[in-house]
Amino acid sequence: MSTATLEARTAPLHYISPAEFRARPAATLTTLCSSCHLKDLCLPCGMSAPTVERLDGLHFGRRRVKAGQALYRAGEPFQTIYAVRSGTFKSSLTVADGREQVSGFSMAGELMGLDGLAQGRHASTATALEDAEICAIPYDHLMELSAGSSELQRVVAQLMSREIVREHSLMLLLGSMNAEERLASFLLNISQRMKARGWSPSEFHLRMSRAEIGSYLGMKLETVSRTFSAFVQQGLLAVDKRHIRILDLEALTRTFEARLQ
Amino acid sequence: MSTATLEARTAPLHYISPAEFRARPAATLTTLCSSCHLKDLCLPCGMSAPTVERLDGLHFGRRRVKAGQALYRAGEPFQTIYAVRSGTFKSSLTVADGREQVSGFSMAGELMGLDGLAQGRHASTATALEDAEICAIPYDHLMELSAGSSELQRVVAQLMSREIVREHSLMLLLGSMNAEERLASFLLNISQRMKARGWSPSEFHLRMSRAEIGSYLGMKLETVSRTFSAFVQQGLLAVDKRHIRILDLEALTRTFEARLQ
DNA sequence: CGGGCAATTGATGCCTATCAACGGGTGTGG
DNA sequence: CCACACCCGTTGATAGGCATCAATTGCCCG
Numbered sequence: 001m002s003t004a005t006l007e008a009r010t011a012p013l014h015y016i017s018p019a020e021f022r023a024r025p026a027a028t029l030t031t032l033c034s035s036c037h038l039k040d041l042c043l044p045c046g047m048s049a050p051t052v053e054r055l056d057g058l059h060f061g062r063r064r065v066k067a068g069q070a071l072y073r074a075g076e077p078f079q080t081i082y083a084v085r086s087g088t089f090k091s092s093l094t095v096a097d098g099r100e101q102v103s104g105f106s107m108a109g110e111l112m113g114l115d116g117l118a119q120g121r122h123a124s125t126a127t128a129l130e131d132a133e134i135c136a137i138p139y140d141h142l143m144e145l146s147a148g149s150s151e152l153q154r155v156v157a158q159l160m161s162r163e164i165v166r167e168h169s170l171m172l173l174l175g176s177m178n179a180e181e182r183l184a185s186f187l188l189n190i191s192q193r194m195k196a197r198g199w200s201p202s203e204f205h206l207r208m209s210r211a212e213i214g215s216y217l218g219m220k221l222e223t224v225s226r227t228f229s230a231f232v233q234q235g236l237l238a239v240d241k242r243h244i245r246i247l248d249l250e251a252l253t254r255t256f257e258a259r260l261q
Numbered sequence: 262m263s264t265a266t267l268e269a270r271t272a273p274l275h276y277i278s279p280a281e282f283r284a285r286p287a288a289t290l291t292t293l294c295s296s297c298h299l300k301d302l303c304l305p306c307g308m309s310a311p312t313v314e315r316l317d318g319l320h321f322g323r324r325r326v327k328a329g330q331a332l333y334r335a336g337e338p339f340q341t342i343y344a345v346r347s348g349t350f351k352s353s354l355t356v357a358d359g360r361e362q363v364s365g366f367s368m369a370g371e372l373m374g375l376d377g378l379a380q381g382r383h384a385s386t387a388t389a390l391e392d393a394e395i396c397a398i399p400y401d402h403l404m405e406l407s408a409g410s411s412e413l414q415r416v417v418a419q420l421m422s423r424e425i426v427r428e429h430s431l432m433l434l435l436g437s438m439n440a441e442e443r444l445a446s447f448l449l450n451i452s453q454r455m456k457a458r459g460w461s462p463s464e465f466h467l468r469m470s471r472a473e474i475g476s477y478l479g480m481k482l483e484t485v486s487r488t489f490s491a492f493v494q495q496g497l498l499a500v501d502k503r504h505i506r507i508l509d510l511e512a513l514t515r516t517f518e519a520r521l522q
Numbered sequence: 523c524g525g526g527c528a529a530t531t532g533a534t535g536c537c538t539a540t541c542a543a544c545g546g547g548t549g550t551g552g
Numbered sequence: 553c554c555a556c557a558c559c560c561g562t563t564g565a566t567a568g569g570c571a572t573c574a575a576t577t578g579c580c581c582g
Contacts, residue, residue, distance in 0.1 A: 101436050117419055118422035143415070150405075153404060161378035165380070168385070168428070172362050174479060175478075218436035222538090222561095242560095481572080484571075
């Protein structure tokens with residue numbers, strides 16, 4: 001881990017404030033969806049070519065976010081949704097005493113911030129787990145544009161609905177699975193998302209700590225660690241810290257489905 | 262409980278199929294949002310008067326749903342969202358073996374079915390817990406109308422975002438609260454929703470079984486029952502089956518906040 | 523009156539949280 | 553340059569909370 005990374009991860013919670021972050025001079029780099037290598041994963045996914053070209057008119061600003069920095073924080077005014085270009089983020093909910101619950105992880109091509117629309121303020125905090133780059137999508141502009149395009153309107157609505165469905169499955173997990181099922185489910189999900197991005201689905205590097213995985217899965221970090229060890233002993237995985245190799249995908253899937261049949 | 266109610270609740274899962282249900286002749290009764298007594302809770306909430314009048318043009322169909330009937334089922338094509346006019350619904354996710362996990366309860370003025378948009382098919386099943394009445398809102402028509410009204414567009418998007426935020430808090434509950442905190446949280450939530458509807462916030466009748474509450478809160482029905490008994494012993498509640506009286510709201514709130522400070 | 527379901531309560535065991543100790547890696551400061 | 557602090561991850565011992573199995577009551581209805 002680089003010096004900058006460690007500094008940021010261990011700093012009092014955020015390295016520079018998001019307000020400060022956004023106060024920077026406007027990004028000089030902008031992105032065109034039509035020529036983006038992520039267009040099959042990201043906002044344009046499922047759109048017709050003409051509609052994607054309309055998106056180009058918005059010239060989404062690109063920004064870098066260093067590991068440990070917050071992209072936005074719960075309570076801040078909502079104006080922008082974000083698409084991950086590179087790197088990994090965690091979204092977390094903060095409760096009164098400052099403890100956090102991780103509500104999701106976001107990888108390249110995934111959108112963040114849709115939960116801010118309800119109250120006009122961000123409902124969660126997005127933190128980079130490694131140096132990352134994002135597209136900033138001004139929500140107002142996107143709405144104006146989609147007023148003139150039923151297709152764009154549909155896609156945006158679908159994205160929000162997909163977020164609801166995603167949370168459904170997390171509720172299933174938190175409500176009715178045991179530790180092994182939870183971790184298996186998590187690993188299979190990561191594996192699929194890696195595959196969709198052209199990476200190996202069977203060997204990857206986790207960007208989050210055991211504590212962050214545990215928070216996401218509703219268990220303690222020690223239990224996460226023990227469950228990893230159990231999977232290794234069962235011959236399902238090879239684990240070296242955050243480096244994971246899936247040795248027996250079918251058995252892992254069976255573990256995950258233990259409660260589903 | 263009426264004969265019809267019991268019949269329906271104990272029938273092999275649904276009394277008449279939703280397909281059959283929807284194949285009925287078009288409802289003769291339609292509803293105007295502008296003159297609806299629920300307009301401050303429901304879809305029109307937060308809209309300007311002119312926009313609400315535009316909604317009137319859609320003439321939402323009204324339908325009755327008997328206790329135990331499914332309004333829609335997971336996997337069915339998505340065309341319509343629904344607003345509860347009267348009665349209570351549960352939304353549930355079904356896993357492979359037929360077991361269900363309750364993902365929410367809906368009361369008068371609340372919308373259901375927004376999760377169906379993601380895949381074009383309903384992601385959950387909505388079942389009436391008592392005889393109920395709903396407004397059927399054709400999603401296509403709503404989209405057409407909102408293309409011409411940025412205000413309507415905003416409200417619909419906010420409704421979806423609100424659903425995401427609602428699920429956030431359920432994730433917090435499932436991920437980090439113990440049995441007493443979960444049940445306290447549930448009761449306080451019901452209490453607030455009762456109050457918003459002009460009913461007593463301190464004395465009400467639950468429409469769902471202990472098993473349904475347990476499924477929603479990620480615990481077993483026996484634990485729900487025991488936790489109710491514990492609250493009675495602590496003087497927080499009076500409980501007679503499904504009839505609940507909150508005796509010490511502050512203490513209940515403290516229980517709920519035990520993990521939040 | 524008997525069958526079936528909802529709810530309650532008791533006894534027991536398991537899963538996971540909790541507390542604790544240790545090793546490895548990395549940055550810091552004497 | 554090395555001792556030290558700190559964080560991350562792992563593993564062990566123990567305790568506690570909740571699931572599980574089981575029995576009972578009350579209620580509704582056939």
